[in-house]
Amino acid sequence: xxKISDIFKDWKVIMLLxxxxxxIFSIQPQIFGNDxxxxxxxxxxxxxxxxxxxxxxxxxxxxxxxxxxxxxNKPVANIQEYxxxxxxxxxNKTIRVTTxxxxxxxxxxxxxxxxxxxxxxxxxxxGEAPSSNLKKGLDLEGGTRVVLKPTTKISADDLEITIQNxxxxxxxxxxxDVVIKSASDLAGDSFIVIEIAGVTEDEVKELxxxxxxxxxxxxxxxxxxxxxxxxxxxCRSADCSGIDPNAGCxxxxxxxxxxFFFSITLSSEAAERQAELTRDIPIVSDQQxxxxxxxxxxxxxxxxxxxLNIGAELKGRATTNIQISGSGQGRNQQEAINDAxxxxxxxxxxxxxxxxxxxxxxxxxxxxxxxxxxxxxNNLLLIGVLAILAVVSVIMIRYRNMKIALPMALVLLxxxxxxxxxxxxxxxxxxxxxxxxxxxxxxTGVDHLIMITDEVLKGEATSDWKKKIxxxxxxxxxxxxxxxxxxxxxWFAGAGLLKGFAFTTIAxxxxxxxxxxxxxxxxxxxILK
Amino acid sequence: xxxKQVYEQHYKKLLLIPFxxxxxxxxxxxxxxxxxxxxxxxxxxxxxxxxxxxxxxxxANDIQVFLKEQFPKGDISVRALxxxxxxxxxxxxxxxxxxxxxxxxxxxxxxxxxxxxGTKYSLEVxxxxxxxxxxxxxxxxxxxxxxxxxxxxxxxxxxPIPCLAVILAAFSDIIVTLAIFNMTGMKLNSGGIAAxxxxxxxxVDTDMLLTARVLxxxxxxxxxxxxxxxxxxxxxxxxxxxxxxxxxxFSKSDVVQQIMLILGIGLVVDMAMTWIQNVGxxxxxxxxxxxxxKEMEH
Numbered sequence: 001x002x003k004i005s006d007i008f009k010d011w012k013v014i015m016l017l018x019x020x021x022x023x024i025f026s027i028q029p030q031i032f033g034n035d036x037x038x039x040x041x042x043x044x045x046x047x048x049x050x051x052x053x054x055x056x057x058x059x060x061x062x063x064x065x066x067x068x069x070x071x072x073n074k075p076v077a078n079i080q081e082y083x084x085x086x087x088x089x090x091x092n093k094t095i096r097v098t099t100x101x102x103x104x105x106x107x108x109x110x111x112x113x114x115x116x117x118x119x120x121x122x123x124x125x126x127g128e129a130p131s132s133n134l135k136k137g138l139d140l141e142g143g144t145r146v147v148l149k150p151t152t153k154i155s156a157d158d159l160e161i162t163i164q165n166x167x168x169x170x171x172x173x174x175x176x177d178v179v180i181k182s183a184s185d186l187a188g189d190s191f192i193v194i195e196i197a198g199v200t201e202d203e204v205k206e207l208x209x210x211x212x213x214x215x216x217x218x219x220x221x222x223x224x225x226x227x228x229x230x231x232x233x234x235c236r237s238a239d240c241s242g243i244d245p246n247a248g249c250x251x252x253x254x255x256x257x258x259x260f261f262f263s264i265t266l267s268s269e270a271a272e273r274q275a276e277l278t279r280d281i282p283i284v285s286d287q288q289x290x291x292x293x294x295x296x297x298x299x300x301x302x303x304x305x306x307x308l309n310i311g312a313e314l315k316g317r318a319t320t321n322i323q324i325s326g327s328g329q330g331r332n333q334q335e336a337i338n339d340a341x342x343x344x345x346x347x348x349x350x351x352x353x354x355x356x357x358x359x360x361x362x363x364x365x366x367x368x369x370x371x372x373x374x375x376x377x378n379n380l381l382l383i384g385v386l387a388i389l390a391v392v393s394v395i396m397i398r399y400r401n402m403k404i405a406l407p408m409a410l411v412l413l414x415x416x417x418x419x420x421x422x423x424x425x426x427x428x429x430x431x432x433x434x435x436x437x438x439x440x441x442x443x444t445g446v447d448h449l450i451m452i453t454d455e456v457l458k459g460e461a462t463s464d465w466k467k468k469i470x471x472x473x474x475x476x477x478x479x480x481x482x483x484x485x486x487x488x489x490x491w492f493a494g495a496g497l498l499k500g501f502a503f504t505t506i507a508x509x510x511x512x513x514x515x516x517x518x519x520x521x522x523x524x525x526x527i528l529k
Numbered sequence: 530x531x532x533k534q535v536y537e538q539h540y541k542k543l544l545l546i547p548f549x550x551x552x553x554x555x556x557x558x559x560x561x562x563x564x565x566x567x568x569x570x571x572x573x574x575x576x577x578x579x580x581x582x583x584x585x586x587x588x589a590n591d592i593q594v595f596l597k598e599q600f601p602k603g604d605i606s607v608r609a610l611x612x613x614x615x616x617x618x619x620x621x622x623x624x625x626x627x628x629x630x631x632x633x634x635x636x637x638x639x640x641x642x643x644x645x646x647g648t649k650y651s652l653e654v655x656x657x658x659x660x661x662x663x664x665x666x667x668x669x670x671x672x673x674x675x676x677x678x679x680x681x682x683x684x685x686x687x688x689p690i691p692c693l694a695v696i697l698a699a700f701s702d703i704i705v706t707l708a709i710f711n712m713t714g715m716k717l718n719s720g721g722i723a724a725x726x727x728x729x730x731x732x733v734d735t736d737m738l739l740t741a742r743v744l745x746x747x748x749x750x751x752x753x754x755x756x757x758x759x760x761x762x763x764x765x766x767x768x769x770x771x772x773x774x775x776x777x778x779f780s781k782s783d784v785v786q787q788i789m790l791i792l793g794i795g796l797v798v799d800m801a802m803t804w805i806q807n808v809g810x811x812x813x814x815x816x817x818x819x820x821x822x823k824e825m826e827h
Contacts, residue, residue, distance in 0.1 A: 147659065186666050363656035379612075379781045386779060390771035398764050433720070436785050440727060443772045443792075447734055447765040454761040471745065478685045478737045483730030485677030489670035490726050501723050 007526045016519035019511070020414050023421020027132050028063055034129040035077045036067035036100065040197075046123020051104040053097070053124070055171070061427065062130035070098035079128060086119055095122070109238070133424040136197075137431025137500065139368060143197040146208055147183075147364035150190060158357040159190050166192065169207055169353045173345065179429065186493050192360065195429070211359040212350040215299040218277050218310075223296065224270040227354025232320075233265035234352050241348070243340060244325060249333050256336035260344040261325040264351065271318040279316040298324065300350065301359075324351070380435045387439060388412060391446050399453070403527050408449050411520040415445050418511040419504055428503060437504030444483060445512050448476045452521050456528065465529065469521045480513040537752060540809045547806035550798070551701045554708035561711050569707065572622070572716035575664040577657025579625045581634065582610070582783070584618040584649040592619055592643055599637045612781045620783060622716070626656060667722045674729045675699070682733070686740055694810040695736040698802040702732040705802075706795040713790075720784035724791035731769070732795060735762040735803040743811055751815060755808055762803065766796055 007013055042048045042055040049055070056065050070076055071085040072095060089095055095106040106122060119126060138145050150162070163180050170178050179195040194208060214226030224230035235241050241262030243249070249258035266274070281292045290312035298306045306326045326347060328340025388409060395405045419438055423430055455472035456465075484506065491502040536543070562568050573580045589609040596605045604624040609616050625631045631654060638644040679696050686692050703725060710717070735758075742758040743751070773796070776789035 149659070185662065186669050187662060189662065361656070363659035364654065366651070366653040368651040379779070380785075383776055383779050383785075386775045387772040390775050391768045394764070394768045394771055398767075432782055432784060433723070436720070436723075436788055439772065439776060439785075440792075443769045444731070444734070446768045446772075450761060450764050450768065451738060454757070454764075458757060471741075475738055475741045478681070478741065479730070479734045481681040481685075482678045482733040482737065483727075485681055486674040486726040486729040488677065489673040490667075490723060493666040493670040498719060498723050501720075505727070 004526075007523050010519075010522040010526065012519045012522040016411075016414060016515050019421075019515050020417055023417050023424075026421045026425040027134060027417075028424075029132045030063075030130075034063075034067070034131055035075075036069040036129045037076060037079055037082045037126040038062075038065040038067050038129050039099070040065075040125045040127050042125075043123035047095075047106045047109055047121075048097075048104075048123040051097070051106040053099075053104055061133050061424070062135055063133050065130070067100045067129050068097055068124075068126065069100055070096075072096050073098070079126070082126060083119065086122075134420060135424075135427060135429045137429035137434065138195050138197060138366070139432040140430065140435075141197045142368050143195065144368075145196075145364070145366040146194045146362055148192040148194070148208060148360040149363045150192075150358045151361055152358060154190065154358050159192070162356050162358060162360070163192060165353055165356050166194065166208060169212070169349050170194075170196070172349045172352050173207060183499075184492075186489075191363070207346055207349060209360055209362045210350065211301050211356045212353065213299075213301050213355040214347075214351050217297050217299060218281070218294050221277050223274045223277060224266055225355070226351040228352075229354075230267055230270040231264050231351055232267050234348050235263045236348055241344065243337060247325075249336055252329070255329060255331045256333045257327055257329045258333070258336040258340040259325055259327045260340040261323050262344060262348060263321060263323045266320045266322055268318070268320065271320045274314075275316050275318040278310060278314060281310075281315065283312045283315065285312075298326070300347070305347075380432075380439075384416070384439065384442075387442055391442070395446075395450075404453055404524070407520060407523045407527065408446070408453075411449060411516050411523075412442055412445050415441060415508060415512045415516045418516065419508040422507050422511065423504070429500070431500050433498060434500035434504040437501045438508060440505055441508030441512060444479070444509060445517070448479065448512065448517050449520055451475050451479075452517065453524060456521070456524055465525050469525065472521060473518065476513060476517060480509055483509055540805075540812055543805050544809040547701060547801050550705050550801065554705040557708040557711060558704070569711060569717045570715065571660075571664065572718035572721075573653070573660070574655050574719040575660050575717060575722070577624075577626055577655050577660035578604075579623050579631050579634070579652060579654040581621040581623070581631075581638075581653075582618060582651045583621070583638075583644060586616055587619045587643060589619045592621065592638075595641055595643075596621070596623075596634075596637065600634070610781075610783060612779060614778075617781055626654060663719065664722075667719075667726075671722075671726060671729070674726055678729050678733060682737070685737070686744060688744070690814045691740050691744065691811060694807050694814070695733060695740055697810070698736045698799075698807045699729060699732045701806060702795055702799045702802045703728055705798045706791060709794050709798070710791060715787065715790075718784065718787060721787040721791050724788040724795075727788075727792060728795040731792065732799045732802065735765060735799060736807050738762055738765075739803060739807055740811070743815075751812065759804055763800075766800060770796055 008017075039053065039056060042053050054066070068076055068082065071082070072089070074085050074088075076082045076085055089108070092108070095108060097104045097106055109121060150159070154162070159182050163182060167178070167180050170180075178197075179193075181193050183191045183193050185191070212226065216223045216225075242260065244259040244261040247259035247261075249256055251257075278292060281294050283290055284293050285291075291309040292312065292315060294310075296308045296310050297304050298308070306324075308323075308325060324347070326340070326343055328336055328338070328343045330336035330339050391412065392405050392409050395408055396402075399405065416438055419441065420430075422428075423434070428434070452469070452472040455475070456468050487502045487505050487509075490498050491506070558568050561570070587609075589607045593605070593607040596603070596607065600623075606622045608620045608622075610618045610620055621634075623630075623634055625634050631652060635644060635652075644650060678699065679692075682692050682695050683689075686695075706728060707725070710721075715721075738761060739755070739758040742754045746754050746757070749757070770793065773789045773793045776785055777793065780786050780789065
């Protein structure tokens with residue numbers, strides 16, 4: 001029997017250790033926990049954004065996010081403390097928000113105290129501070145996954161533009177913690193997969209599926225379109241947007257209806273067009289005032305959403321300042337106000353970002369509550385531990401030798417660390433499918449380790465270790481390539497929905513076969529020699 | 530006669546078992562196709578519709594009866610979910626695809642208190658066009674996977690008959706597993722399909738081991754090479770099976786349970802395909818080859 005210290009001199013073992021170190025370095029597990037709450041997104045024009053808090057980019061690693069550690073100098077260790085600190089704030093006083101980067105001074109909005117959720121009234125969405133660099137997928141964190149399919153075939157360029165546009169829409173809407181990716185299938189159809197963690201808002205679906213073709217017409221003539229070309233500015237602050245003070249809310253049958261307004265600035269070309277079109281329209285007058293005979297009709301995706309009278313004073317004038325309005329309904333006034341404000345936000349978003357190159361259909365939509373996700377994760381961890389224990393028991397029954405079972409368990413464990421390290425490094429979202437892949441890798445991993453062990457123990461009568469191990473690796477590599485044959489087509493098929501499974505299985509098998517399993521062979525050689 | 534004698538001397542008769550299994554399986558799949566129009570009972574993710582999973586100790590039958598009353602036209606089925614022998618929730622499959630339909634379903638469940646504001650639930654909605662194309666895609670992927678696997682096997686061993694035996698074993702394994710899965714009455718979902726792809730690689734593992742041992746260790750008698758492979762192969766199957774059993778018993782996720790179930794069936798079937806079918810064919814091949822050599826010598 002060789003010396004144990006020889007094991008650590010073998011370059012295969014050294015390589016495994018180096019890779020393991022690197023994997024742990026990229027996962028960066030926060031063993032002592034991580035205090036504070038991580039900023040997930042910052043809404044546009046909110047108190048938080050105006051104070052200078054940056055909207056985190058989706059590309060940031062989980063630990064790279066800014067973490068709030070104190071509010072008004074009171075430490076914040078978790079979400080509960082965050083909300084209790086926020087509930088203590090006083091009206092009309094600035095709020096000091098300390099993060100791990102710097103301290104910001106926030107001017108609260110006037111209606112902060114009455115807002116149901118102080119955090120989002122300030123424009124902040126937060127989550128638990130991450131405990132490692134591993135990104136949890138939707139099934140584990142909760143949220144919404146939407147798969148969109150263009151109604152007509154589009155070019156790769158158009159798909160790219162559509163994705164950018166959707167990304168911008170979600171950002172303008174106040175969501176940045178979003179994964180948007182294109183996917184395709186073997187039939188050549190393209191899809192857009194959007195994953196929004198921690199959000200289950202119906203509205204998001206509407207925002208994404210709408211092509212967002214916004215048009216303002218007088219009669220059949222287009223005055224202006226949504227997008228930056230015609231509309232240079234959309235007001236979203238309280239002084240020039242909100243519930244219309246002149247129209248307000250009124251009771252209708254079965255509830256209430258409220259009107260909203262916001263002003264926009266037209267480009268000079270669009271203003272010129274409006275002047276041209278209104279020049280010959282006759283003026284009519286009634287008790288409400290004088291206005292043009294033909295109204296301005298607003299269309300969203302070819303559907304009339306609102307009709308506005310044009311004041312007589314605007315006739316033939318190239319005015320750039322226009323007020324857009326619309327309405328919302330509800331069973332009571334509060335609901336109607338909320339609905340109106342929601343509709344306003346959606347319309348603003350669509351006008352800012354303009355129309356998508358193509359209409360999209362929602363082909364799949366999943367909603368998962370976050371607590372369910374958390375239980376999945378704990379459950380899978382339990383299964384992972386039990387699986388390794390069960391495997392080790394079978395190995396002990398078969399070989400009755402700790403010298404074989406122990407290295408085997410260590411190698412199996414290190415294969416999992418390697419997969420997770422790789423996932424953290426490339427920012428892969430770990431979802432249920434991916435974790436199932438990891439369990440499968442344990443299954444094949446142990447198969448290969450048994451092949452190596454048996455080849456070494458009972459292989460050819462020769463004492464040529466090199467030959468024994470070469471023979472073992474020959475079978476292992478064969479098994480590796482056949483499993484790969486199953487996973488590679490899966491990578492490309494079906495709108496990328498099983499990509500996570502294919503990814504972890506391929507990554508895990510490859511690390512196993514190229515790094516961990518040869519190291520095991522080397523260990524066994526030194527132990528049994 | 531001992532088991533060993535049967536195994537060693539009657540290998541030709543034993544070969545009938547796996548082939549009979551394959552024939553019966555093809556019959557089952559043909560029957561499935563004739564009666565339902567599909568070779569497998571498709572779940573929501575493959576045909577479109579929605580799956581609502583609600584956690585809690587709920588009675589699946591109560592909900593089924595209630596929903597049938599509420600939506601007499603709807604195609605709704607309710608199943609209890611269990612983990613470690615305990616009921617942990619229900620899974621409701623419905624043909625609802627539009628938002629209005631799923632909202633109506635949720636509203637109905639809320640009205641009866643099956644769903645309260647604190648209840649944990651998840652909702653998966655799949656459009657039927659995506660479901661259909663997904664199924665076709667994966668069927669294609671399965672075919673490609675199989676071809677790639679066959680190519681790898683041929684490159685590896687380079688001798689036609691043993692290679693064909695390996696490929697036949699993998700094919701038989703998948704067909705028989707599919708038929709057994711059909712007989713459980715479960716509906717195949719996307720996770721299950723991934724399991725079938727996995728099975729392509731898994732089932733070949735033991736066949737590759739067997740073939741490598743038989744072809745390379747020529748210094749040992751044939752049956753000794755086979756027994757060596759069996760002792761390694763069965764250890765492999767046992768370890769994988771315990772992982773699968775742990776997953777089946779303790780998993781709370783429907784998807785994981787289905788993957789584990791299919792892999793489990795596949796592994797058990799694979800034992801027959803590798804240690805009876807593949808061994809038998811290899812023996813036949815070597816005996817013929819041997820005879821051929823002897824005749825040449827005469």
